[in-house]
Amino acid sequence: MASAAQLQESLRLKLDYEELTNCMRCGFCLPHCPTFKETGVEAESPRGRLALMKAAVDGVLEPGAGFEDQMYHCLGCRACEPACPADVKYGHLIEQTRDAIEEHTTQHRWWIKPIRSLVFKQLFPSQKRMKLLGYSLRFYQQSGLQKLAQGTGLMKMFPAHMAEMEAILPEASGKGVIERLGSFVPAKGAKVGTVGMFRGCLMDVLFTQTNVHTVELLSEAGFDVVIPEAQNCCGALHAHSGETSQAKELAKRNIEAFQAAGVDYIVSNAGGCGAILMEYDHLLHDEPAWKESSAWFAKRVKDLSAILVERGHKLPFAEAGSQPEVSVTYQDSCHLRNVMKGGSAPRQLLNSASSCSFIEMKDAGSCCGSAGIYNLTQPEMAGQLLEKKMTNANATNARYLVTSNPGCLLQMKLGIAKHGQQGKMEAVHIADFLHERLAQSTH
DSSP: OOOHHHHHHHHHHHSOHHHHTTOOOOOTTGGGOHHHHHHOOGGGSHHHHHHHHHHHHHTSSOOOHHHHHHHHHSOOOOTHHHHOTTOOOHHHHHHHHHHHHHHHOOOSOTTHHHHHIIIIIIITTOHHHHHHHHHHHHHHHHSSHHHHHHHTTGGGGSOHHHHHHHHTOOOOOSSOHHHHHOSEEOOSSSOOEEEEEEOOSHHHHHOHHHHHHHHHHHHHTTEEEEOOTTOOOOOHHHHHTTOHHHHHHHHHHHHHHHHHHTOSEEEESOHHHHHHHTTHHHHTTTOGGGHHHHHHHHTTEEEHHHHHHHTSOOOOBOOTTSSOOEEEEEEOOHHHHHTSOOSHHHHHHHHHSTTEEEOOOTTTTSOOSOTTTHHHHSHHHHHHHHHHHHHHHHHHTOSEEEESOHHHHHHHHHHHHHTTOTTTOEEEEHHHHHHHTBOGGGO
């Protein structure tokens, strides 16, 4: 545990106190907070966590282990923000708090710090190392090692939630979207603009085909697509985990890469990535040298569904009746819905796809429990939220469960597997689903 005095001083330096005091304690956030709805405990709500932050900064509370645990029990889904009449930027405050905690905490077990350093500073920032990870995972999956590990019970050595996630990992690849398509794909038909595609890090390793489909959808909609090779990880996991300085460095590299590409828009197909990308101006707000360039970047970030609906040509879906009629429901990505305000565009696209019957899911906007790496660090709460989500998903009887974020997609695949719904329901990324509904002549 960090020294209470050290952590308290760090909180004073890092927290935006004016923003912190904007909370009116009205409680409008309470019914929207997943952890509060599960526990009914005030400290598990945004209002309660803000009160703890302010008490620590004001010297009323010594921020100990309980304080640290509570700050990390938050999913960071930011569902509280649209409900807040005072427009409190809760997401910024929780990230600032975690940054202060990570600067001083000794609460982690001895092996956590080296692992965090390896993952956040060595692996994610390096595209070469991410590709090596992709090759390694692919070898593990295709060489028979995975079947051996599962068949011999080796995976039982790991926590149950980690073994469950390992079983539903998609086929990995060491060849990303650039290796598949090149760094430039021209528009089909009349050009409407030039977009830069943000390929992501894990996205390009575990969901390469989704990235390929994303580029092809953009091309079909009339966009020249540029994929800057110099781009790197968005920094979302870093920012959410208290590694703010590393997140800033990643942001700067991405800004330089996309500015050099001279694009009209920057397109993300992952809600979690898109949310941090469009907040680069806030992330770098205390660095005057980056004010203009971060603002240039942030205002150009668009989710895939949004740019297809708002700017692109109508997609050439297959004629009605030419493909089997399917039922589909949609699970919102928290960051796409709550930060990027992108809840309607995916639904518009699904409703316009051929031979597709859309069924709205109850509480589609509630968090599924993935939340970056939350399902690995807080498996109990994540599991409770997943059960609620699957109850609502199963009630739709939909053949396809569509989402717009890789973490949500894996969580939904896990939920389907745990409920024995394989063959009855399939979790898919919206880019893959829409691409499948295109006229065959465009494939």
